[in-house]
Amino acid sequence: MRVSTRFSDSIHILAFIEIYQxxxxxxELIANSIETSPVVVRRLMSTLRGAGLIATKKGTAEPKLAKESKQITLLDVYLAVEKDRQLFTLDTNTNPECIVGGNIQKxxxxxxxxxxxxxxxxxxNVSLQDIIESILVEQKIKQAKE
Amino acid sequence: MRVSTRFSDSIHILAFIEIYQxxxxxxELIANSIETSPVVVRRLMSTLRGAGLIATKKGTAEPKLAKESKQITLLDVYLAVEKDRQLFTLDTNTNPECIVGGNIQKxxxxxxxxxxxxxxxxxxNVSLQDIIESILVEQKIKQAKE
DNA sequence: TATTGTTGTTACTTAAAAAGTTACACGAAA
DNA sequence: TTTCGTGTAACTTTTTAAGTAACAACAATA
Known part of the structure; x- marks a missing residue:
């Protein structure tokens, strides 16, 4: 399948909102930074709103974080967009009649x-604030090299 | 995309080979336990052979582990079939002109x-031997319930 | 209050990755 | 020499997420 970049893109959105608040x-502006389409961004923001991480107003381009960036962890974001799905995938279709097939899943x-x-x-143990600070530090390192 | 069950199926194959050595x-017999096709099994076994985990003889249905089951870890299997790919996926297509897009990947x-x-x-820290023992214990628990 | 811009959402299309399938040359063993 | 099985390539199907199009509802303002 195509690999999900929801987690990465969601963190991107949150960091963007906070930095350019x-x-x-x-x-559309956010989509430009992620290099994706505005609908994809709105879709992710819809999920983040549902998880209580951001607040938005319909018709108005003013998204805000719903909590302080220190209070949002990468885990919060992960669970918001990827739910609690398996990280490593069990093959759930094995032969129950076989000793191996019948017990390996458990x-x-x-x-x-x-x-x-x-x-x-x-x-x-990593907050959105950590991410934002690291991004800003990396940016300064870049600029110092010029 | 479709989710890979290669890791799970590979462990299944290795445990099966050891238990029914x-x-x-x-x-085909192994495929029956995994409930997949023989070609899928041979394909995985080809990879496991390449990684030095099993030994096979062309034309002969006698696969063997290439090491003791105690010496094979789940990590060995994982790296054999999934290589060292990202577990969490970065969006590698972000706008380098933007402070966020230009630094978030790093x-x-x-x-x-x-x-x-x-x-x-x-x-x-988990060996194939651990998996096999656990499978056999689960099987006994099952049987004791009957 | 008509216009313009934006969100939120649905429905549909495309893309990508892995499993499944078909086919077959080659080796082993009886 | 026949039968069974492996190893591998080529192709098809399935699955899942991203991308796209469309549009009603809302907000701000000219």
Whole structure:
């Protein structure tokens, strides 16, 4: 399948909103930074709004974060747009009559959950504020090189 | 896109080979346990062979593990079939002219790597032997319930 | 208040990745 | 020498998400 960039693009949107909060922020302008279409941006923003991460007004190009950037973690964003889906995919169609096929899903599922939890815990320790600060630092590094 | 079950299916194949090592193990028989086609099994086995995890003989249905099951970790299997690809997907097409678009890939990439590493480290601590033992225990639990 | 711009949403199309399928040359073993 | 199986290539189908088009509802303002 096509690989989902929802998580990355959502963080992009949130960082963009916060960094350019004084400006008029249409979905088209944001789409320009992500290099995608305005509808894709609005679709993601709709999800982020549903998860209580941003606040928007219909007809008005003024999206705001619904919480402080320090209070939004990468995990919040991940769960908003990817839900709690499997990170490593079990084959859920194995032969239940077979010793291996009949038990591997439960066994592997437990180890997969364990690995997923380890990854998501990392995301729970990174805030949107961290991302924004890092972006601004990288930008200064770039400029210092010129 | 369709979600890859290569990792799960590969572990399935390896466990199957080890558990039924005395028997004649055609790709068709293994495919029956996974509920897939023999070609899919042979394709995966070809990759596992390339990674030095199994040994096969063309024309003969006698695949063997190339190492002891204790010496094969889930990480070995993962890297064999999924390579070292991104676990969380960066959007690699962002606007370099924009402060966010121009720096977010580097910033997010680092956090993604960190989370991925946490997950893969878990897999490095689980052996095929662990999986097989767990499968056999689950099977006994099942049978005790009957 | 008519116009212009924007959001929010639906429906549809396209793209990409992996599984599934077909086919077949080649090897093994009886 | 026949039968079974592997290894592999080429092609088709399935799945999922991005991209696109369209439009009603809302906001601001000329």
């Amino acid at each position: 004084e400006k008029k922020l249409s979905s 066994v592997l599922g437990a180890y997969y959950e364990d690995a997923k939890m380890a990854a998501l815990r990392k995301f729970n | 005395e028997k004649k193990l055609s790709s 910033v997010l990439g680092a956090y993604y790597e960190d989370a991925k590493m946490a997950a893969l480290r878990k897999f490095n």
